[in-house]
Amino acid sequence: MPHLSTPVTLLAVMAATTATLGGCAWGGEDGKDTRPPAAPRGLTVQAGSATTAHVMWNQATDDTEVTGYEVYRDAEKVKEVPGGEHMVDVVGLKPSTTYTFTVRARDAEGNVSEDSRKLSVTTPAAAAADRKPPTRPAALKGEAEGSRAAMLSWGRSSDNRGVASYEIFQGGTKIHSVGGQQTATLVTGLRPGTDYTFTVKARDAADNFSPASGEVRLTTAAGKDSGRGTAPTGFRASTHSKDGAYYIDLSWTPPRTGGAVTEYQIQLDGRTATSLVFGGTAPQDKADHSFYIGRQSGERHRVKIRPKLPDGTWGGYSPERTVTTGRP
Structure with missing residues (x-):
């Protein structure tokens, strides 16, 4: 079950605290930076x-x-x-x-x-006297996801003791690492309208590296797209009531990342309301969540969400939906 890390009712307290801190002085008497x-x-x-x-x-x-x-x-x-x-x-x-x-x-x-x-x-268990590297990852494929991300996938390598991880390279520079059971990943932080070349190597527990996969070349989309390539799709919002209280119901399809998305940020009426964290196995095909909004009928609310991607960055926001309590 998911849990909420920041209740909506705390927003007013958080805003007041932020306003108070904003008036503090951080410089020392000699002008030295102390912040x-x-x-x-x-x-x-x-x-x-x-x-x-x-x-x-x-x-x-x-x-x-x-x-x-x-x-x-x-x-x-x-x-x-x-x-x-x-x-x-x-x-x-x-x-x-x-x-x-x-x-x-x-x-x-x-x-x-x-x-x-x-x-x-x-860390995985040691592989004694293992000098045999994994096989080369096969059939590396890449697809730009908007202007700032790319989805990579490859064929699984084999190893006499098991693959511990896959290392992702941009040109000759390592930029990411994923577990040995994962054969796809979303690379973020790219620049719009830019050509990129990626390769992947397999690595075993004894630090033996496979030969690099074949190169995949791709070009990110030009212009700004607000990260829509990393946003949830099929986002829907509605309301229901129970025992005199109203709830907002959300459903969406998680973005393709190569791994599970376990955390989402919910924005309500233009402000960050809470983080939704899925415990256990996070949904990969369809996700849904419901949260309490109040007891007043006829209230209008705007809501959208964005995912935290496996590399720790925030993905793009879903389209914003508008709901009114007391209406289907």
Whole structure:
């Protein structure tokens, strides 16, 4: 069942708190920047092998400039990454071990953000004396999803001990990693009207890499499309009443991402109302959700949703729908 992380009734309190904080001064007496960056969002972690993990996050914001990121494994800082990057491979891990990762942003004055959310990952078991790499991923295909994303899919590789992960490359640069059971992924953060070349490699638990797949070349759509290629489709909204209370009912088809979409953000009447998080197995073909809106008949509301994609970024919003309580 899904759960709501921020009840709608808290919106007024949150808005008042934000207004109060907006009047605070962050500069020191000598004009020095003392305001820390925002905590990095969208953290994702994927075990790459028995001894490595791929950590990704969204670039943080700051009133001046984010100059670096600090990556922590449990309570220990294990990596420092320049401010222009937002991913890193953490090596030297132990097989069959669970690790918890967090990331902090740092600015030029040395101000450090709060921790990102914490994510845990368990490395696979070691493969003793394994020097045989996986086979090359076959039949890589790619399709632009609007102007800022692309959907990639490939044939499954085989390995004598099992594939631990697939590494996605843009040109010669690794940009993403997915689990060994996944053979498709949505790549985001692309530029409109731009040519891209992608390849994929399979990796096993002993850090053996397959040869690169064949290249796939594609061009993103020109112009701005507000991320519609990553938005839910078939979005519908209606209302129903029960015991004198009114509820808004939503249904939609999740976007294609290569993996499950477990979190959505609901926007109500032009403001972010809540996050919807599916526990257990998230729906992949059709999703639905119902939430309480009040006890007044004849109230008009606007609602739309957007998904959190597997790489931690937000997808595009669905079309906005309008409903009125007390009406079908």
